[in-house]
Amino acid sequence: MAEKPTVLFVCVHNAGRSQMAAGWLRHLAGDGVEVLSAGSAPAGTINPIAVEAMAEVGIDIAAQQPKLLSDSAVQASDVVITMGCGDACPFYPGKRYEDWKLDDPAGQGLESVRPIRDEIRGRVEALIASLG
Template sequence: MSSAPSVLFVCVHNAGRSQMAAAFLIHLAGGRVRVRSAGTAPAGSVNPVAVEAMRETGIDISARIPTLLTAGTVELSDVVITMGCGDTCPYFPGTRYLDWQLDDPAGADLATVRRIRDDIERRVRGLLTELGVTPTV
């Protein structure tokens, strides 16, 4: 891996889990990790309940736009973290893949999304440790 590892978060709609994970990694890594997120079938907008749950942590994801996953995005990444996209994610030898089993926040109430958000933050902090990056907060 280069001095600034590249991490890609992938879920189906790129509207909840992957957006929250990317936002946490951007916030906690302080520019020391290149961060992307994408979806295999992106939604038209980010889940408003995920936006509210993240706002409670002081992180604003309201302007983020779901993005289509491409093979090029995967190829540019050192670590690809999948969240429920199954076999639809492209595979490239030499790329590290992790699958985070997380509930889908689509249609969930705020209390449920908070639980998912907190699980994602815990996992992102663990990822930073694995990458040798000390969280900024």
């Protein structure tokens, strides 16, 4: 793996789970990891409840914009974390892939999104530990 690994988080809309995961990784790993996120069918804007849930723990993801998943983003990544994007995520040999089964925060209230946010934090902490 590269000296500074690149991690790509992918979900369908790139508006909730993948944005929260990217926010956690930037927050917890600092400059030690390059962080990317994208969606197979990106939404027009980030989920405001995801923004609010992350703001509660001092992480600002409000300026993030959903982005379309590209082959180049996958090729540039050492680790690709998928979150319900199904077969839309391209597969390249030699990449580390993980599929995180997480509830989708879309259409849910803050009370329902908080546990998703907290589960993502735990998974990101384990990811950081595995990157060495």
